[in-house]
Amino acid sequence: MGSRLCIKNEMAKITFDGIEVEVEDGTTILQAARKIGGDVVPPAMCFYTPLKGSGGKCRVCLVKVTQGSARDPRPMPKLVASCITPVQDGMVVENTTNEEVLNARKGIVEMLLINHPLDCPICDQAGECDLQNLSYEHGVSAIRYEEERRTFNKVDLGPYIQLHMTRCILCYRCVYTADQITEKRVHGVLGRGDAAEIGTYIENVIDNDFSGNVIDVCPVGALTDKTWRFKNRVWFTKPMDAHRDCPTCSGKVTLWTRGDQVLRVTARKDEYAEVEEFICNTCRFDKKEVSDWTIEGPRHIDRGSVISANHYELPVVNVPIVPNLPKSTVKKMPQE
Amino acid sequence: MGLKILTEHINVPGIETLEVYRKHGGYRSVEKALKTMTPEEVVEEVKTSGLRGRGGAGFPAGMKWSFLAKPEGVPRYLVCNADESEPGTFKDRVFMEKNPHALIEGMITSSYALGAHTSYIYIRGELLFILRILEKAIAEAYAAGLLGKNILGSGYDLDLHVAPGGGAYICGEETALLESLEGKRGNPRNKPPFPAVKGLFASPTVVNNVETIASVPWIVNNTGAEYAKIGIGRSTGTKLISASGNINRPGVYEIELGVPVEEFIYSDEYCGGIWKGKELKAVVPGGSSVPILPKDLILKTAAGEQRLMTYESLSDGGFVSGSMLGSGAFIVFDEDQCIVRNTWNYARFYHHESCGQCSPCREGTGWMEKVLHRIEYGHGHQQDIDLLVSVAKQIEGNTICPLGDAAAWPVASAIRHFREEFEWHIKHPQEATAPGAVYRGQLAAALA
Numbered sequence: 110m111g112s113r114l115c116i117k118n119e120m121a122k123i124t125f126d127g128i129e130v131e132v133e134d135g136t137t138i139l140q141a142a143r144k145i146g147g148d149v150v151p152p153a154m155c156f157y158t159p160l161k162g163s164g165g166k167c168r169v170c171l172v173k174v175t176q177g178s179a180r181d182p183r184p185m186p187k188l189v190a191s192c193i194t195p196v197q198d199g200m201v202v203e204n205t206t207n208e209e210v211l212n213a214r215k216g217i218v219e220m221l222l223i224n225h226p227l228d229c230p231i232c233d234q235a236g237e238c239d240l241q242n243l244s245y246e247h248g249v250s251a252i253r254y255e256e257e258r259r260t261f262n263k264v265d266l267g268p269y270i271q272l273h274m275t276r277c278i279l280c281y282r283c284v285y286t287a288d289q290i291t292e293k294r295v296h297g298v299l300g301r302g303d304a305a306e307i308g309t310y311i312e313n314v315i316d317n318d319f320s321g322n323v324i325d326v327c328p329v330g331a332l333t334d335k336t337w338r339f340k341n342r343v344w345f346t347k348p349m350d351a352h353r354d355c356p357t358c359s360g361k362v363t364l365w366t367r368g369d370q371v372l373r374v375t376a377r378k379d380e381y382a383e384v385e386e387f388i389c390n391t392c393r394f395d396k397k398e399v400s401d402w403t404i405e406g407p408r409h410i411d412r413g414s415v416i417s418a419n420h421y422e423l424p425v426v427n428v429p430i431v432p433n434l435p436k437s438t439v440k441k442m443p444q445e
Numbered sequence: 446m447g448l449k450i451l452t453e454h455i456n457v458p459g460i461e462t463l464e465v466y467r468k469h470g471g472y473r474s475v476e477k478a479l480k481t482m483t484p485e486e487v488v489e490e491v492k493t494s495g496l497r498g499r500g501g502a503g504f505p506a507g508m509k510w511s512f513l514a515k516p517e518g519v520p521r522y523l524v525c526n527a528d529e530s531e532p533g534t535f536k537d538r539v540f541m542e543k544n545p546h547a548l549i550e551g552m553i554t555s556s557y558a559l560g561a562h563t564s565y566i567y568i569r570g571e572l573l574f575i576l577r578i579l580e581k582a583i584a585e586a587y588a589a590g591l592l593g594k595n596i597l598g599s600g601y602d603l604d605l606h607v608a609p610g611g612g613a614y615i616c617g618e619e620t621a622l623l624e625s626l627e628g629k630r631g632n633p634r635n636k637p638p639f640p641a642v643k644g645l646f647a648s649p650t651v652v653n654n655v656e657t658i659a660s661v662p663w664i665v666n667n668t669g670a671e672y673a674k675i676g677i678g679r680s681t682g683t684k685l686i687s688a689s690g691n692i693n694r695p696g697v698y699e700i701e702l703g704v705p706v707e708e709f710i711y712s713d714e715y716c717g718g719i720w721k722g723k724e725l726k727a728v729v730p731g732g733s734s735v736p737i738l739p740k741d742l743i744l745k746t747a748a749g750e751q752r753l754m755t756y757e758s759l760s761d762g763g764f765v766s767g768s769m770l771g772s773g774a775f776i777v778f779d780e781d782q783c784i785v786r787n788t789w790n791y792a793r794f795y796h797h798e799s800c801g802q803c804s805p806c807r808e809g810t811g812w813m814e815k816v817l818h819r820i821e822y823g824h825g826h827q828q829d830i831d832l833l834v835s836v837a838k839q840i841e842g843n844t845i846c847p848l849g850d851a852a853a854w855p856v857a858s859a860i861r862h863f864r865e866e867f868e869w870h871i872k873h874p875q876e877a878t879a880p881g882a883v884y885r886g887q888l889a890a891a892l893a
Contacts (some may be wrong), residue, residue, distance in 0.1 A: 187843075302800065
């Protein structure tokens with residue numbers, strides 16, 4: 110933000126769930142809500158800040174705009190996807206305070222789940238799965254769908270990545286990732302409707318230095334890391350921030366360790382499960398020894414799933430025991 | 446006989462050739478517009494005419510044109526949407542097949558009005574034979590100096606291309622059409638930005654239906670004020686109606702907007718009554734995506750007024766007791782048609798055609814189809830009816846493009862108006878699945 114302050118941008122003041130927030134003009138409603146933070150932030154399954162053009166597809170971030178702007182106070186006729194709708198000065202948005210929004214979201218979560226296998230007990234993503242969190246928070250407990258679920262065969266995408274299309278919610282994030290951070294995209298969306306699938310068309314290997322990032326952006330367990338599959342449950346592992354001198358990427362990662370074993374390496378993700386910096390395959394798949402890394406300290410996972418519960422963390426103290434601790438490890442005091 | 450604007454010469458032998466077309470007054474509007482009018486004047490005439498988009502939504506064409514952004518140094522495009530694929534609609538196909546020059550004339554005049562120097566006709570993939578007809582006509586027009594550089598010495602340049610789609614219904618949605626035209630997967634785009642600001646190749650673009658564009662030459666020749674005199678209220682001009690179903694004379698009819706629905710069904714000039722003298726059961730007045738209406742509501746509105754073939758009259762009563770003119774695909778059902786089977790058939794279509802981009806439509810269309818399939822084949826439960834209503838509601842309005850609505854409306858409306866028939870299907874699975882079995886209770890009660 111610091112460098113941006115010198116460019117004078119028009120600011121827009123919007124009211125989100127009764128909370129006023131001022132953001133730059135052109136920011137999306139979702140980003141404005143994230144500025145407020147907390148429970149009012151709409152969930153997002155397909156939008157991913159680092160990926161240009163993502164969003165608008167899953168529809169779980171729908172909100173009601175009850176006043177379009179100060180100039181044109183008419184409400185927007187339909188619910189809008191907050192991740193792609195830019196704010197306008199004087200806009201009034203309702204999310205958790207609007208029954209219509211909550212009902213629509215419930216409906217959409219149900220839609221996302223009807224063809225999902227619900228195989229969380231054997232899924233590697235369980236515990237850090239966006240869809241799991243979403244359905245706990247917004248889903249309904251009863252299933253009304255009694256038809257046959259859509260299934261696909263597992264697809265092998267090379268030595269590192271396993272594609273399990275049955276779990277996919279077609280967020281397109283992995284397609285954008287391959288498009289935007291790798292040189293050549295070999296996979297895409299084939300077919301249409303509920304027969305649409307992620308694939309390489311003719312069996313192909315996703316082979317480039319940054320291919321592993323599709324695993325990080327996947328909100329569900331459709332793309333999993335073969336070097337980690339079935340090794341452990343995510344909530345038994347301890348996340349540690351670490352870095353190494355990497356010639357290809359920044360080398361800043363999170364290690365998921367158990368004892369002195371590095372079970373998995375991922376990029377560092379923020380509270381919305383968005384990666385801070387994409388990492389290369391060497392860091393992700395090949396450096397599985399503690400001696401490969403300089404450990405910075407434990408990473409606080411700020412997300413509302415089981416991995417943030419009961420995990421290894423520094424006690425909350427007033428004076429930092431370790432100087433220059435990474436910011437992510439400082440636990441926020443619960444507000445009175 | 447009503448006034449014919451689009452189909453006046455459609456049956457003249459050889460009208461598909463430039464020579465015969467010009468003999469019947471073809472390309473007069475090009476000469477008039479390019480030589481005597483400014484582009485703004487053409488736009489103004491179209492605005493005055495009250496011409497509304499004929500593709501289904503009925504948005505005023507002149508208004509759409511005036512929204513077109515005109516930044517310096519950026520090309521503008523006109524794209525003709527000839528991806529007509531809604532079940533029941535076949536008007537554009539007949540029109541282009543018989544009279545290709547009329548569309549090309551409209552394209553030239555409209556492109557001039559919008560300041561476009563490259564224009565496209567995006568034609569449905571299944572209509573490849575029409576693509577050839579159009580290309581032949583375009584070659585003739587190039588040879589005659591009606592396309593290309595310096596058209597008729599006016600200094601205006603225009604290149605016209607015909608591009609075929611791959612045969613997806615979704616590519617009839619304007620932003621999916623633009624994606625497809627750019628060579629990408631035909632997924633609808635998020636709006637805003639609208640095509641008028643950022644359309645084809647990220648440039649301002651207008652997408653219009655074939656019939657809309659083909660109406661422009663008449664407006665230029667005879668002024669917009671004349672055109673506005675045809676029709677009733679805000680439904681001006683004439684409209685091509687693709688009439689199909691159980692009627693004596695199915696086909697494409699050009700009507701002056703405002704013809705009573707009853708006259709359209711029963712008069713010998715149009716549909717000629719119900720086939721074999723049977724009883725009318727229901728009508729889908731604007732293509733498979735608009736709500737179906739039972740006999741009592743299609744002939745008269747809920748308030749008891751006569752229903753007319755206009756945008757306003759057909760949508761009178763909202764979705765509770767009304768429907769839409771849509772693209773003008775008038776599908777008539779007689780007493781022997783099963784509404785459940787028909788609804789399942791529509792749901793199957795939308796399930797097959799959903800692009801799969803956004804979740805409510807991708808999952809919901811499949812769900813509705815499966816439930817309807819179950820009911821139709823005698824495995825339904827009573828709660829399925831409410832389930833369908835609820836799923837339709839979950840899709841409606843929550844999707845990127847209108848395909849979700851188009852899938853939800855026919856199901857919701859069929860249940861709204863023919864709930865008894867669905868219940869009968871579920872209660873009497875054996876009778877209902879017998880060949881040719883149709884529930885007649887509701888109709889009999891309505892007739893009594």
